[in-house]
Amino acid sequence: MPAPRGSFAALWASQASSNLADGLLQAAAPLLVATLTRDPLAVAGMTVVQFLPWLVATLPAGALADRMDRRRILTAGNWLRAAGFALLAVALANGGRHVALLYAAVFLAGCAETLVDNAALTIPPRLLPRERLERANGRLFATQSVINTFVGPPAGAALFALAASAAFYTGAVAFALAGAAALLLPALRPTEGERERRRATPTSVGQDIRSGWAHFWRHDLLRRVAFISAAINFFGAATGGLLVLLVTGPYQVPTSRYGLFIAVPAAGAIAGSLLAEHVVPRIGGGPTTWLAALAPAASYALLGLGHDTPLALAGMFGAAVATAMNQIVVSTLRQAAVPDALLGRVTAAYRLVVLGVVPFGALAGGLLGRGVGIRATFVAAAVGLALAALPLASRVTTRALRDAETGLPRREVQPHP
Template structure:
């Protein structure tokens, strides 16, 4: 295998495909493993807390790292670190030594590596492709992610887990290793400042770099609004997602091997949403897409909490996945088009600190509700909570503001110490979407 046939974007695509396969395998096998160790809703939900807690702890440093070092190296090292961690977990299961704490530790460490890999990967496409091709490229990446991460991986993970608890984890470790190998085919992706000036950029403090990225994110009113809308969606999604395995194997009375389909069937909706985004979003508008991304999952939680029909429950999850996928592509493309490359890793990290930082709190809330009120009641509470949260949040994200943001020039804050040059002062005063003209931007996960 050589880099020539694949090309730079193809190498990224292949790396993400292998990484998503591993994620999909673990999406089914990890909850099934914890469910064999305990039936306590809070302990089961704790797996989601362990998985997403790194987004609160590591996200901002990961974003600064993505803007300071070769992003290719981050992808290679992060994927190989995850491969090693899950290989060790598989070995422990082979030795018949299993404990919830061990699974928590493996998932937490993998989550730390994931924050590094995902922040770097999301900042790579603008370095490989012209601006006009970003939307199509993101559609391909998200469609691939949907197919593999949730349509192929979970059923395969559940099937492998049924054969042997360790089999899915060995396979996931191998897929992560292949993701690291594919990332080696990428060209060197040094910090933009170095490429632009053909010399090392002036050194700046790591903490100061984080602050500059956070300031760029926070000063953009629309990006901030979208972040809180997406955080609400993720909060209530996490409050139910951690309990889904107990709903499937409990009230729905299905065997553990069927759980993979409750993760996989919505992927068909996500695939359709990814492929149709370029046609659908311009017709209905980004603002309407945000409403759909909030209200469709809320309706789905109500169906899951009230229904006894598996086909109806899967249909509701399918519809929610379509809406979520449409919104995710709108937001990712917009951020890549509007944020300067030298800040993209840090701004992405700041955004994801809000959006994904809500997940462990949502999972903990869901576990407490499931223990106190029952599994179905937790789903109904999420449905009501998300519907109420959408009213003040989605109403402040309009199609016109999103379009203005995407067309705005990608202006940056200065990233070095000292007095800004005259050219930099012009870039700062021009703003990045929201500065000086109230209105611009979005994102999702």
């Protein structure tokens, strides 16, 4: 049964509002930490607590996405984040400036984010036919790039300059609106066939998690692209947590212009998301994977070795173009090759690998930054990413990606009990 008209627009609006909140907090949170401490390890700790939930909560979140109405998950998760950041804003407005308080708010919001993001990534195949998925994913990721990093961070930095609590109050409102927009989606419960199967063979959440992980691990191509993305994210986290110190320190960029170092690569992500449907078919998914590993490595080298701000921003722009195109390739692969009854759990397993490494990368970056310096950490990340990702990328071919996407239709593949 086709989804009602406007369903994708409701998902789009919900994601846009959620991305705005993320973008505001992406600038405000590290700026708040940097005003409280200049310890590289403490600053990197923000990234650790932000992504730690992907280690402890993502697999149960994926199982819930396959069991529950995904619309309700989006609504509840966004409203939980709204409540958390509203409470943090109240505390800041009343003088409660403590790193531990910010860590706690970010960690709890991250737990809610695992619910929202896992559910959101499984919804497009329920609303659109296969031939429209790549374009839809491109629009979603382009919107995410525009708002989450191009609009949100400069606004977050400006609001923070006015008052720290203002940025967090605004983020809470945006999360609340995201939850309200999700209510406009149709009901997204498991299909009737899946509900009948569950009634005939009841399974526990633990069994569901194991079956989703087993399906992901047996899919050689999906597992391989997950490890490539994990390498990219590990070294991105090692440098991302220290970017605010590099920008406001050696590069001597004023705090009010910190959002520029997020907005410029965001423009690259927008370009990559919009160009993917035209460029990827011409160059192939395989070469796109190579670029997604090489371009960020080159960007880290430029940041660590250079002194020229425009050149560093150009490198970040190019890296964002490559990674955005690769993100769409991988998302379309997962949505096309995995049955709907398993999509939430397999998405969670994929994101456990891809995002679960982020806290470790941030911790490694913080320790390196403290031990060898900020610039040397960026150079080490460039070398490490090239060495880690290229052997894996060489095994991902355009033909393998196409075969996986055009194989047996998702709904004809039976889930493994």
